[in-house]
Amino acid sequence: MQNLYLSNANLKTTIERSNELVSWDLTQKQSCDIELILNGGFSPLQGFMNKADYESVLNNQSLANDAFWPLPITLDVTEQFAADLKPEQEIALRDPEGVLIAVMQIEDIYTRDLEQECKALYDTTDEKHPGVYFLSSHINDVYLGGTLQGIQAPIHHDFQRRRDTPRELSARFKKLGWNRVIGFQTRRPLHRREVNQTFRAARLAEANLLIHPAVGELTREDLYHYARVHSYEHVLRKYPAQTTDLSLAPLFPRHAGVLDVLLHAILQKNSGCTHFMIDESYLNADTPGAYVCEEVEQDIKENYESRLGIELICNEKMVYSPDRGGYIPIDELKPGEQPQVISDQDLRNRLNQGLDVPDWYSFPEVIEEVRKVVKPPEERGLTLFFTGLSGSGKSSVANAVLVRIMELGGRAVTLLDGDIVRQNLSAELGFSKQDRDTNIRRIGYVASEITRHGGMAICAPIAPYADTRRFVRAMISNVGGFVEVYLSTSLEECERRDRKGLYAKARAGIIKEFTGISDPYEVPENPELELDTTGMSVDQAAQKVILILGKLGYIK
Ligand code: PPS
Numbered sequence: 001m002q003n004l005y006l007s008n009a010n011l012k013t014t015i016e017r018s019n020e021l022v023s024w025d026l027t028q029k030q031s032c033d034i035e036l037i038l039n040g041g042f043s044p045l046q047g048f049m050n051k052a053d054y055e056s057v058l059n060n061q062s063l064a065n066d067a068f069w070p071l072p073i074t075l076d077v078t079e080q081f082a083a084d085l086k087p088e089q090e091i092a093l094r095d096p097e098g099v100l101i102a103v104m105q106i107e108d109i110y111t112r113d114l115e116q117e118c119k120a121l122y123d124t125t126d127e128k129h130p131g132v133y134f135l136s137s138h139i140n141d142v143y144l145g146g147t148l149q150g151i152q153a154p155i156h157h158d159f160q161r162r163r164d165t166p167r168e169l170s171a172r173f174k175k176l177g178w179n180r181v182i183g184f185q186t187r188r189p190l191h192r193r194e195v196n197q198t199f200r201a202a203r204l205a206e207a208n209l210l211i212h213p214a215v216g217e218l219t220r221e222d223l224y225h226y227a228r229v230h231s232y233e234h235v236l237r238k239y240p241a242q243t244t245d246l247s248l249a250p251l252f253p254r255h256a257g258v259l260d261v262l263l264h265a266i267l268q269k270n271s272g273c274t275h276f277m278i279d280e281s282y283l284n285a286d287t288p289g290a291y292v293c294e295e296v297e298q299d300i301k302e303n304y305e306s307r308l309g310i311e312l313i314c315n316e317k318m319v320y321s322p323d324r325g326g327y328i329p330i331d332e333l334k335p336g337e338q339p340q341v342i343s344d345q346d347l348r349n350r351l352n353q354g355l356d357v358p359d360w361y362s363f364p365e366v367i368e369e370v371r372k373v374v375k376p377p378e379e380r381g382l383t384l385f386f387t388g389l390s391g392s393g394k395s396s397v398a399n400a401v402l403v404r405i406m407e408l409g410g411r412a413v414t415l416l417d418g419d420i421v422r423q424n425l426s427a428e429l430g431f432s433k434q435d436r437d438t439n440i441r442r443i444g445y446v447a448s449e450i451t452r453h454g455g456m457a458i459c460a461p462i463a464p465y466a467d468t469r470r471f472v473r474a475m476i477s478n479v480g481g482f483v484e485v486y487l488s489t490s491l492e493e494c495e496r497r498d499r500k501g502l503y504a505k506a507r508a509g510i511i512k513e514f515t516g517i518s519d520p521y522e523v524p525e526n527p528e529l530e531l532d533t534t535g536m537s538v539d540q541a542a543q544k545v546i547l548i549l550g551k552l553g554y555i556k
Contacts, residue, residue: 001040001166001270004047004102005150014149018100021092022085024077026101029139031154032216032252033073034093034101038150039165041249041267048075050108050145058113058120068307070262071121071254074112075104076140082109085144093148100151108145121256131255137471156250159229164247169210170272172245180207182313183268185261186279187214187253189231189370191362193318194279195238196327201277201313202243209244210273211236214264216252222479227369234365247271258296262304269310277313281344320360352376352553377553378410381451381480384545385472387463387524388487389516390502391494393533393541394460395419397487400542402458408555411456416443418461431513437468444472451480462515466522481554485545486527491516493534528552 006014026034036042044067049057052064054072063069075093085091085106093102118125118132127133156163164172173181182205184198190211202209211232215225229248236246249267254260265276280293297314305312317330319339333339342350342361350357351374357367384401386394395417402415422429425442429435440463447457463469469484476482494516495503506514513519524530529548533541549555 001170002043002046003040003150003167004038004148005152010149011151014103015100015151017090018092018103018151021090021103022081023092023094023098024075024081025094025096025098026154028217029252030075030093031095031101032250033075034148035154035250036267037073037148038102039153039167041166041270042073043166043270045069045073047104047147048143048145049073051110051143054110054112054143054145058116068304070259070266071256072117074143074145076112076143078140079142082142082144085109091144095154099155101154102148102150104144104146104148106144106146108143110143110145111141112139112143114141121254121259129255133474134255137467154250158226159248162229162233162246162248163250164271166267166271169247173208173272176208176242178208180205180275181210181273182207182275182277183210183212183265183271183273184277184279185212185214185264185268188279188281189228189366190235190279191366192360193320193327195235197315197318198277199239199243200316200318200329205275205313207275209239210268210271211244211246212249212264212268212273214251214253215248216250224373227373231366231369234363234369238363258299261296261300262308265308265310265312269308273310275311275313277315280315322360348374377481378556379454380554381454381456382483382554383447383451383457383459383476383481384483384485384549385447385463385469386458386460386485386487387469387527388489389491389494389521390462390514391497391499392487392489393531393538394462394487396538397485397531397533397541397545398458398460400538401545404542404546405456405555411555412454413456413458414450416446416457416459416461421461431515431519433465436462437465440465440468440472444475447472448476448479451476451482454480462521464515464519464521466524469524481552483529483549483552483554484524484527485529485531485548486524488523488530488532489534490532
């Protein structure tokens with residue numbers, strides 16, 4: 001297995017040379033990828049893919065040299081950064097704090113084929129697919145291909161004892177005499193069923209078990225990350241001693257279903273696992289209901305297993321039998337024997353409502369961890385996002401809602417009104433599309449921090465562009481609740497009100513780029529609430545907002 005880190009002899013000169021090189025700051029996805037390229041987890045990759053490998057992976061699921069590879073592993077950069085680069089040139093790749101991770105010698109500078117990439121990975125170009133959305137909104141069009149010389153691994157301050165290079169894992173298995181190891185892929189906390197399934201699978205295969213959760217997407221500010229890893233540590237103690245190990249995989253999720261699984265399997269093979277197994281819920285996490293585990297397993301067995309060189313262990317469906325007080329394979333149920341089941345949705349509902357989760361389903365320590373992050377809506381942070389034309393009533397209704405929430409008590413609320421934000425946070429911005437987007441992203445960022453910490457942010461900008469609103473929704477939904485209220489008061493009514501005299505000025509051409517007159521407003525497609533305030537008092541409008549917050553469980 002390869003290791004692309006430079007030896008001490010070459011390290012010093014390369015570090016000195018790197019001070020003269022242009023630097024690219026790695027994104028979180030790139031940082032996950034580079035860690036696995038450098039430490040051999042993605043062996044045989046020697047760097048980020050050049051154009052030939054990229055195209056070959058999209059067309060044939062193999063590298064240009066025919067070795068199987070499921071997904072592009074690419075380094076995307078901005079056009080501006082790429083403009084002055086030339087093939088053969090070296091660049092420094094650094095983490096966001098400026099620490100030098102690797103030096104890359106550029107082989108290719110090329111433009112991705114977004115449509116083909118989306119089709120190859122997701123079989124669709126519809127932006128509603130989370131993978132397509134991620135690729136089109138978070139990844140740049142220009143890719144750099146080239147080989148890497150590793151300086152140091154990306155730094156992790158969290159759970160260092162659970163982070164191993166593939167080399168370290170292989171050596172540990174060897175030392176312990178673990179000749180057959182099942183790598184178990186998961187992204188979710190494990191409960192009793194999964195523990196029973198994996199333990200039984202390992203026993204039948206006469207193998208040891210590596211719980212190998214993918215943790216790449218989670219940032220160090222994500223409470224869920226800590227809760228999840230702590231829950232694995234609790235679960236680890238439920239297996240008989242010396243049978244099972246736990247190691248975190250810095251794999252960034254591509255939302256690509258079976259292709260993600262295959263990439264994980266390559267990492268496991270390179271880490272000394274002889275078998276792999278998929279958490280049943282692993283595939284359903286991104287696109288609920290899109291895959292049934294058996295179908296995926298069959299697909300892997302038929303189409304990929306021989307190319308992967310690592311064997312898949314299929315999940316055996318297991319259920320809880322109250323009569324026997326334990327989990328059994330579903331086909332061992334006797335006639336008339338009724339299993340007890342809690343579906344994923346049931347579990348979510350119980351957690352969301354703060355209800356009990358029975359002991360037969362999970363371990364109390366695991367549920368305690370999960371409850372630290374999955375809170376009932378009234379305890380969760382929230383952003384209430386008003387959008388609509390100038391004069392549609394955003395500020396008035398937002399202010400009235402703020403007062404009502406304060407009166408109800410129990411929530412810390414911050415109002416980020418459009419006009420007020422523009423006097424401080426966005427004081428230097430104008431009303432071009434770019435400036436409006438920057439403004440809304442700033443508001444979204446502040447709101448997401450408030451929401452993350454359990455507070456309530458009320459935002460009331462025009463926010464005329466659907467794309468930017470979607471960006472903000474996605475960012476905030478990751479950390480708490482997001483409720484969009486579209487004030488659909490017509491342009492005619494807003495213009496009739498014209499409280500600030502701005503419409504008159506816009507009509508007269510004195511104010512340029514005025515929303516609704518000389519600038520666009522894209523109507524929200526799926527707001528949680530649509531309100532036309534024509535002929536409605538501010539109190540009536542605020543009451544409707546309070547009702548929807550109540551209906552969604554955010555206030556009692
Ligand atoms: S945006 O598009 O979301 O960034 O706008 P926002 O930050 O909410 O600012 C809108 C307020 O700025 C005043 N104003 C204008 N609005 C729209 N277009 C132009 N050209 C413009 N110039 C100034 C206007 O008072 C808006 O306030 P509201 O509260 O919406 O009436």
